Amino acid sequence: xxxxxxxxxxxxxxxxxxxxxxxxxxxxxTPDLHNSxxxxxxxxxxxxxxxxxxxxxxxHFPNPxxxxxxxxxxxxxxxxxxxxxxxxxxxxxxxxxxxxxxxRLSIAGNCRMCLVEVEKSPKPVASCAMxxxxxxxxxxxxxIAKKAREGVMEFLLMNHPLDCPICDQGGExxxxxxxxxxxxxxxxxxxxxxxxxxKNLGPCVRFATEVAGVQDLGILGRGSGEEIxxxxxxxxxxxxxxxxxxxxxxxxxxxxxxxxxxxxxxxxGTETIDVTDAVGSNxxxxxxGPEVMRIVPRLNEDINEEWISDKTRFFYDGLKRQRLNxxxxxxxDGRFKVxxxxxxxxxxxxxIHKNKPEEIVGVAxxxxxxxxxxxxxxxxxxxxSNNIWCEGNGxxxxxxxxxxxxxxxxxxxxxxxxxxxLIGTQPRVEAAMVNARIQKTVRATNAKVGYVGPPADFNYDxxxxxxxxxxxxxxxxxxxxxxxxxxxxxxxxxxxxxxxxERKDKEAIFSVVETIAKKINAVRPDWNxxxxxxxNAAQSAALDLGLVPESEKSIESAKFLYLMGADDLNLExxxxxxxxxxxxxxxxxxxxxxxxxxxxxxxxxKEGTYANTxxxxxxxxxxxxxVGDARDDWKIIxxxxxxxxxxxxxxxxxxxxxxxxxxxxxxxxxxxxxxAVFSSSDLRPEVKEKMDKAPFGxxxxxFYMTDAITRASKIMAQCSALLKK
Amino acid sequence: xxxxxxxxxxxxxxxxxxxxxxRVFEFFKTACRSIPTIMEIYTLDDVVTPTKLRSTITSExxxxxxxxxxxVIDMLLIKGTEELSNIVEHAKQRHHIIGQYVLSRExxxxxxxxxxxxxxxxxxxxxxxV
Numbered sequence: 133x134x135x136x137x138x139x140x141x142x143x144x145x146x147x148x149x150x151x152x153x154x155x156x157x158x159x160x161x162t163p164d165l166h167n168s169x170x171x172x173x174x175x176x177x178x179x180x181x182x183x184x185x186x187x188x189x190x191x192h193f194p195n196p197x198x199x200x201x202x203x204x205x206x207x208x209x210x211x212x213x214x215x216x217x218x219x220x221x222x223x224x225x226x227x228x229x230x231x232x233x234x235x236r237l238s239i240a241g242n243c244r245m246c247l248v249e250v251e252k253s254p255k256p257v258a259s260c261a262m263x264x265x266x267x268x269x270x271x272x273x274x275x276i277a278k279k280a281r282e283g284v285m286e287f288l289l290m291n292h293p294l295d296c297p298i299c300d301q302g303g304e305x306x307x308x309x310x311x312x313x314x315x316x317x318x319x320x321x322x323x324x325x326x327x328x329x330x331k332n333l334g335p336c337v338r339f340a341t342e343v344a345g346v347q348d349l350g351i352l353g354r355g356s357g358e359e360i361x362x363x364x365x366x367x368x369x370x371x372x373x374x375x376x377x378x379x380x381x382x383x384x385x386x387x388x389x390x391x392x393x394x395x396x397x398x399x400x401g402t403e404t405i406d407v408t409d410a411v412g413s414n415x416x417x418x419x420x421g422p423e424v425m426r427i428v429p430r431l432n433e434d435i436n437e438e439w440i441s442d443k444t445r446f447f448y449d450g451l452k453r454q455r456l457n458x459x460x461x462x463x464x465d466g467r468f469k470v471x472x473x474x475x476x477x478x479x480x481x482x483x484i485h486k487n488k489p490e491e492i493v494g495v496a497x498x499x500x501x502x503x504x505x506x507x508x509x510x511x512x513x514x515x516x517s518n519n520i521w522c523e524g525n526g527x528x529x530x531x532x533x534x535x536x537x538x539x540x541x542x543x544x545x546x547x548x549x550x551x552x553x554l555i556g557t558q559p560r561v562e563a564a565m566v567n568a569r570i571q572k573t574v575r576a577t578n579a580k581v582g583y584v585g586p587p588a589d590f591n592y593d594x595x596x597x598x599x600x601x602x603x604x605x606x607x608x609x610x611x612x613x614x615x616x617x618x619x620x621x622x623x624x625x626x627x628x629x630x631x632x633x634e635r636k637d638k639e640a641i642f643s644v645v646e647t648i649a650k651k652i653n654a655v656r657p658d659w660n661x662x663x664x665x666x667x668n669a670a671q672s673a674a675l676d677l678g679l680v681p682e683s684e685k686s687i688e689s690a691k692f693l694y695l696m697g698a699d700d701l702n703l704e705x706x707x708x709x710x711x712x713x714x715x716x717x718x719x720x721x722x723x724x725x726x727x728x729x730x731x732x733x734x735x736x737x738k739e740g741t742y743a744n745t746x747x748x749x750x751x752x753x754x755x756x757x758x759v760g761d762a763r764d765d766w767k768i769i770x771x772x773x774x775x776x777x778x779x780x781x782x783x784x785x786x787x788x789x790x791x792x793x794x795x796x797x798x799x800x801x802x803x804x805x806x807x808a809v810f811s812s813s814d815l816r817p818e819v820k821e822k823m824d825k826a827p828f829g830x831x832x833x834x835f836y837m838t839d840a841i842t843r844a845s846k847i848m849a850q851c852s853a854l855l856k857k
Numbered sequence: 858x859x860x861x862x863x864x865x866x867x868x869x870x871x872x873x874x875x876x877x878x879x880r881v882f883e884f885f886k887t888a889c890r891s892i893p894t895i896m897e898i899y900t901l902d903d904v905v906t907p908t909k910l911r912s913t914i915t916s917e918x919x920x921x922x923x924x925x926x927x928x929v930i931d932m933l934l935i936k937g938t939e940e941l942s943n944i945v946e947h948a949k950q951r952h953h954i955i956g957q958y959v960l961s962r963e964x965x966x967x968x969x970x971x972x973x974x975x976x977x978x979x980x981x982x983x984x985x986x987v
Contacts, residue, residue, distance in 0.1 A: 473982050733985065763985045771981040774974065783977040 183207060183225030191223050200266040205273055217259035217270055218246055226272045229281060229310050231288075231381045233260035236437065243288075245310065247280040248272045256280040278314070285315035303396040306381035370591070371564040371835055374445040378428060378438070389446055389847050390426045394418075399425055402755035405742060406444045407499050407735045408842060410630075410666035411543070411565045412744030413440045417448075417736055417755040424448045424736055424756055434544045434805065435744065441564035443836055443848065448736075450845030454719045456731040457760020468729065473761070473771075480728055481776035483711050484692055489516025493690040496522040496679060497697025497716065498668035498839050501740025501752070502799050503788045504765030505670065506677050507780060508696055510791070511769050514778040519686040522674030523698045524667050526633035527684040531675040534798075535808035536642070538672060538747040539566075540660035541625050542805055547573050549661065551621030552581040553614075555604065555645060556828035557629025557665050558588040561835040563745065566627075566665060567591075580617045585629070585828040600827035601641060608647040618652040625661040626654055630671065631831030637824040644823065660807075665745055667831055668839070669735075672743040676796035695722045696765060697732065699840050715768055717759075718840035730772075731762035734841065738764045739785060741792070741799050748805040749798060870931055877927040877934075881918070884934055884941075888914050891945050899951045905959045913958045 185191075191211060193199055198213040204224035211220045216239070221228050232243035241261035248259045251269035256276055264270075271277060289311060296302055376385045399418035406413040406427075413436035418426045427448050429440040459476035460468040471479075484492065494512045496505045500522065509520050521529065530536050541549065546569045559567035573579050574592040581594040584603045597603050597614050606612040618624050626649055632641055646662070648654075654661035666672055687693075688705045695701065697716035703725050706712070714726035717734040737758045743749045758764075763771075766788055773780040782788045792799050798806035832838055836848040836855070871877035892907050892914075901910075921933055943949055980987040 758985045763981065767981055767985070771978050774978050779975070783975070 185225055186222045186227045189222050200264065202264050202266070202268040202270060204270045211264060215264050217248060217250070217257065217262045217264050217268070220264045220268075221248070221259060221270060221272055228259055228272060229314050230260055231306060231310075234379060237379075244284045245281065245288075245314075247277060247284065249274045249276045249280075281314040282316045285311050286319050286321075289315065289319060290321045298392075300386040300391055301380075371441050371443070371560060372439055372568060374442045375429070375439045377445075387426060387445075389449060394420050394425045400755070402753050403430055404736070404753045404755060405750045406440065407669035407742060407752070408443050408447055408839060409441070409563050409565075410668055410671060410745035411435060411563045412669065412742055412748065412750050413444055413565055414750075415440060415444060419736075419755045422756050424451050434542065435746075435748065436565045437568075439565065439568060442851070443564070443838075443842060446847045446851070447836075447842045447845045449847050450718075450841040450843070451734055451736055451756075452759075453846065454844040455717060455734075455759045455762075456719050456723070456729055457762060458731060459761065460729040462727045473763075476728055476730060477772050477775040480713050480730075480772060484515060484776055487692040487711075490519070490682075491689060491691035492517035492519065492694070493681075493686045493692070494520040494694040494696065495698040495701055496520070496670060496674055497695070497699060497722075498523060498670055499735060499841070500670040500674070500697055500765065501735070501738070501742055502673040502677060502749075502792055502796075503740055503785065504696060504769060505674055505679055506792050506795060507766045507769040507773075507782075507788060508694065509677065509679055510780055511773045511776075511778065512694070514773065514780070515776070518682045519690075520679050521681040522668075522670050522679050523701055524630065524633065524671050525674060525679070526635075526638065527681065528638070529633060529675060529680055530639075530642075531678050531680050533808070534676070534747065535660070535662070537664050537666065537675050538808055539627075539663040539665060539745045540808060541663050542746045542807070543569055546570060546625060547576075548659075549573060549621075549623045549625035550577055550579045551618050551624045552579060553607075553618060553624065553626045553648070554581065554583045554585070554594075555626065555628045555641075556585045556632050556831075557627055558585065558830065558832070559627065559665060560589060560591065561832045562629065562667055563665055564835075566745070580614075580621070582614045582617065586830055588830075600825060601637070601644070601823040602825065604641065604644045604648065605823070608644050608651065610651065615652075618648075621652070623659050623661060624652045624654045625663060627663045627665050629665055629828070629831055630667045631829060635824065635826075637821060639819045640821050640823040643819040669742050669744070672745060672747060673741065673749075673796075673799060676743060676747075676799055677792070678795065695726070696769075697840065698722055699843075715765065716840065717762065718844050720840035720843060730768050731760060732765045732768060733758040733762050737762075740765075741789075741802070743799055746805055747798065747808065749800065749802055751802050867935060868931075871927040874925065874927050874930075877930040880934055881930065884937060885914070885918060888937070888941055891941065895944055895954070898945075898947050899954050901951075901954065901959070904955060909962070910958065913962050916962070 193212045195212070199210045200213055201208050201210050202217075202220050203209075204221050204226055207224050209220060209224040211223055215223075218228050218230065218233060228246045228248065230243065230246040232240045233246060239261050241258045244258055246259045247256040249271040250257050250262070251271070259270070288307065292307070296305075296308065299305070302308065374387070377387050380386075396418070398420055400420070402417045402419065404415060404417055406415045414430040414432040416428050416430050417424055418428065425448075427440070427445050429436060429438050429445075431438045458470045459473050461471050461476060461479055463469050492512060492515055494508050494517070496508060505522065512518070512520050543566055546552075546566070552570060552574075559570060570581065571592045574581060581590070581592065582597045583590070583594050584597050584599070584607075586599055587596065595614060597607070597612065603612065607615060607618075626645060628642075628645055632638055635641065649662045683689075687701075687703070688707070690706060691710050693703075693706060693710055693712045695712060695714045695716070699716070699718075699721040701722070703712075706725070711728075712722075712726045713728045713730065714722045715730040715732050716722060717732050719729075723729060733754075735752050736755045738754055739751060741749055741751050766785075770780050770783065782791055789800060834852050836852040837843045837845075842848045868880075871880060889911055892910050895910065896902060896905075896907060917937075921930075924930055924933065944954065
């Protein structure tokens with residue numbers, strides 16, 4: 133807005149006569165800012181109204197003796213030694229304008245926007261880079277500080293193109309906001325403005341190297357010729373690259389799929405969670421009408437801090453492609469025919485009654501919420517079958533002990549670890565946010581990382597110990613060179629990939645890993661370093677709810693298969709004459725074999741509970757309406773149960789949750805992590821079978837395409853095509 | 858055509874129930890005979906069949922089966938004639954016909970089937986947000 137005014141002024145200036153020009157030029161900033169003598173130190177008044185820290189910032193004193201007192205605008209604040217002036221101001225409740233400073237990144241001090249006046253200092257100081265000293269008197273509201281900000285603003289806008297009206301950052305631009313709040317009302321720049329290419333302050337570069345761990349983004353050139361770019365026409369191959377969009381205070385780096393699609397003031401933000409992996413990153417879905425326009429991260433220190441993976445950020449276009457919108461029945465000619473819900477449910481109910489209970493099988497998909505999974509289990513149990521499981525959990529999951537399938541250390545707890553042993557897992561593609569934590573820890577403390585599995589790409593230093601279970605045997609027997617690193621570690625963390633669930637020798641591997649854990653003392657009352665990293669959003673809740681199949685060969689003998697969003701199931705062994713019902717939101721792999729399709733709503737359209745890999749239950753919030761004639765998953769099963777004559781005893785979300793409470797009360801503690809009570813090693817029966825010699829496989833082949841929604845996304849398809857090149 | 862309808866004269870009142878009954882049958886036949894025209898001008902072929910339309914007309918008649926007063930029957934006949942002429946003259950639009958005589962019928966037909974089902978199932982069939 134301001135820039136628009138500047139633009140019109142710039143035009144006006146060029147037209148007016150030189151005489152008037154001079155007159156206009158004379159007024160530069162607010163007149164009272166011209167007397168640049170330092171403000172006279174006003175004695176701190178004793179009865180100042182108390183101020184609250186900005187955004188509820190908390191101060192953590194690692195050592196109480198190190199507390200120092202500084203004065204911010206006359207208010208005394210106690211802060212630990214080593215804090216910067218800017219942090220002291222935040223604690224004192226003064227928000228200092230800044231561009232280049234970011235809490236989670238290293239300090240650059242190159243934007244100079246955070247200049248404040250410090251008593252007895254000849255010049256204003258850059259508060260983000262200046263350590264606070266005892267008794268320092270900081271003034272943030274004096275004419276000098278104001279004038280400094282105005283000056284910086286003018287310099288920044290000097291080389292800024294006049295394209296605010298067409299810039300994607302419009303409305304949520306730090307530069308725009310701060311020029312409104314702190315800038316002068318006019319500039320002294322008379323030359324021709326350049327267009328488009330932007331000047332940069334560099335938080336993105338620091339993000340790329342510090343959080344994402346890639347060196348692809350850099351600053352090219354110096355001074356006004358400085359530009360951000362990828363070195364040599366190269367792709368930024370990080371799974372966290374999208375975060376540079378959020379971090380960039382101006383519109384230099386914007387989301388390509390979102391470019392010119394919407395303005396931020398026409399969007400409705402819905403705070404929900406992500407389901408594309410087992411991390412459950414906190415996200416905000418920005419929607420306009422019935423359409424999801426973009427996905428941005430939300431702060432959650434325990435899970436994703438303030439980053440999200442690129443898959444989470446850009447998969448949303450899959451939500452509007454390939455959707456199932458009407459109930460359908462496959463006719464005799466093999467084509468699907470649209471029918472009403474009444475007819476579809478009647479057909480399914482009729483067929484299910486014709487089958488023997490043991491031939492009825494139900495499979496919940498990767499993206500299923502806890503409510504629909506418990507409904508499916510209750511429904512099939514009422515039909516007499518107990519062959520229900522969740523895909524990804526393998527043929528014989530161990531749901532008895534919660535510590536055997538969740539991340540016991542917790543995601544934020546990984547920061548305390550000083551040695552990692554990754555077994556059959558590539559966290560970079562399986563759970564990018566967990567990988568970011570490991571990367572952060574490795575960067576901060578030089579923690580050792582050992583990896584057992586197929587050759588994989590890591591963005592931090594690691595030792596490749598081996599590819600198969602024999603390496604585990606060596607580690608368990610203490611013969612491996614990496615043993616010393618593990619036993620010397622104070623808090624060793626073992627992370628086991630969920631890909632192992634699919635192996636036949638799963639139990640044997642688990643028991644060997646437990647031996648290793650015992651040997652390196654990874655499981656103690658104060659530290660539980662034995663973790664499982666799950667792959668899908670539904671897995672943890674499914675195991676909590678006890679979705680365990682009765683027989684391992686249920687698919688081979690199934691005559692009635694109920695797929696609740698399950699697309700990655702191998703249906704080759706399914707008998708030809710089996711009747712398949714597919715309930716889900718995307719016409720993906722499961723649909724090819726289906727006889728009846730029941731359209732359901734996606735995670736962005738329903739309220740559902742998901743538990744992430746560390747066992748933290750979170751709920752999604754509907755952001756957009758459902759597509760076509762689709763219904764929520766649990767409602768479909770509830771309706772079907774009534775048509776089939778075995779009505780489930782709940783008719784609302786509240787009632788279904790009280791049912792969940794009787795099975796897995798931890799799923800109702802929203803946003804709280806419920807740690808596992810027992811450690812599994814002592815309670816597990818002894819394993820007799822031997823480990824297979826086969827090396828560990830890759831659990832996620834393509835980071836960008838792991839489920840029905842991401843497979844339907846055009847952007848994800850482009851990403852994976854680019855990555856393969 | 859519109860002008861002819863404008864000056865349609867209101868017929869003299871029926872003397873007794875038998876005459877009223879005869880007029881009702883006449884009107885029913887007229888209505889049924891206009892079904893092909895209606896199907897054509899509103900292009901209803903892909904949403905409804907003539908049979909279904911005919912049963913819709915029948916159900917409209919049967920709604921008033923209990924009426925015995927010839928004067929009331931005359932009044933209903935006049936209203937019916939007006940509605941029919943509006944339809945035949947294309948004074949209505951396609952969605953009016955579909956909404957009034959096609960879709961609403963389906964629902965009412967189904968609702969009789971739904972008897973004995975729970976409120977949950979009824980609202981489930983109506984939509985996701987009911």
